[in-house]
Amino acid sequence: MNFHKLILTNNACYKAGRTITPKGIMVHSTGANNPNLKRYVGPDDGLLGKNQYNNHWNQDKPDGRQVCVHAFIGKLADGSIATYQTLPWNHRGWHAGGSANDTHIGFEICEDGLTDASYFSAVYKEALELCVYLCKQYGLTEKDIIGHYEGYQKGIASNHGDPKNWFPKHGKSMDTFRADVKAGLAAAVTPAPVTPTAPKKYYRVQVGAYSVKANADAMLTKLKAAGFTDAFIKYSE
Template sequence: MNIKKLILTENECYKVGQKIKPKGIMVHSTGVNNPYLRRYVGPDDGLLGKNQYNNHWNQEKPDGRQVCVHAFIGKLADGTIAIYQTLPWNYRGWHAGGEANNTHIGFEICEDGLTDAAYFSSVYKEAVELCVYLCKIYNLTEKDVIGHYEGYQKGIASNHSDPKNWFSKHRKSMDTFRADVKNLLSEGEKPAEQETKKYYRVQIGSYSVKANAEAQLAKAKKAGFTDAFIKYD
């Protein structure tokens, strides 16, 4: 997981600073064909690249809206994939358009044209790993992870179709996403494999007369080698 931090301190949501106790995670996708993080995260930290329109979300009301999420996943200027944490995890975000703001950490995956399988695979993997990371922090499970559209179905979020609109194009769903989160969580719970013990035998001698072998065995046991034994070939 490639996670970095640039808190959106100029965003009104951050300034309000209302805290929550996270009870779940909500997955969003941006709905815009722009995979670069600099569209939403700024100013440039040397990795993001310059946003020529200066319309990132590190301002009071980005695009005139009261919006803010806890993280974004997308491309850096050099094309590599990263996660940027943009709010403290326990801050109340403005991402769900409903009651989920009071209970869920929300993050956005930056959409592209929705057809690039390699890009999708990379950001999907980062999203799974981010959820596992947050589940471990807040004692959550894969059952506590939902998409925005599922939040709407539950009556705790606004009417959006993300990320189903994108996931389905790559034969993924929130069910497969949760399964992947569960699998990665369970990997961390597997006990470390016990080291296989190895035993080495040392032969003291070889005798054609049994009495001589028994005498040598007695000497070995007297010396403290109580597990010594005679093997007849």
């Protein structure tokens, strides 16, 4: 994940200062043919590029609306794909148009003309990695991820069709997305530590003490003949 942070501190949502305990993730797509992050995230940090219209969302009510999400995925000025966090993850966003604002982290994937398979593949992968990261951070699973349209079906979001308007054009759906997140979470599991092998122990046996040295020498010879080495025989006068 090509991760960056630019919190939209001028947005009225951020200023409201309300927090949530994240219980799910809602996937959105912007519904406009503009894959550039600078359209929504600003001002330019040297990577985004300059928004000549200054209509990014780092203002009180962008486009006159009360809207704000936790992150955007799209193109930087150099054409590479990145994720920008735009609200603290536990901040109550204005993305769902319903009660999901109280429970879900929401992020937008910047749409293009919906036909570029290369762009779709790149942002889809970035979205997967973001969801794996958030699931691990908040103890969520793939079952806690929904699209905006699914939020509407559940009665917790407004009547939008995203990202169902886009994913099927490239053979994907929210079901395949969840399956891919599940696989990503499984791959991210840290293997159990290997228990080191205990060092081998040796036990010394002292066979006796002799007042006649010849008898001691005879026992020593007998032990060596039986395969015992000097390391196992304690012999002293």
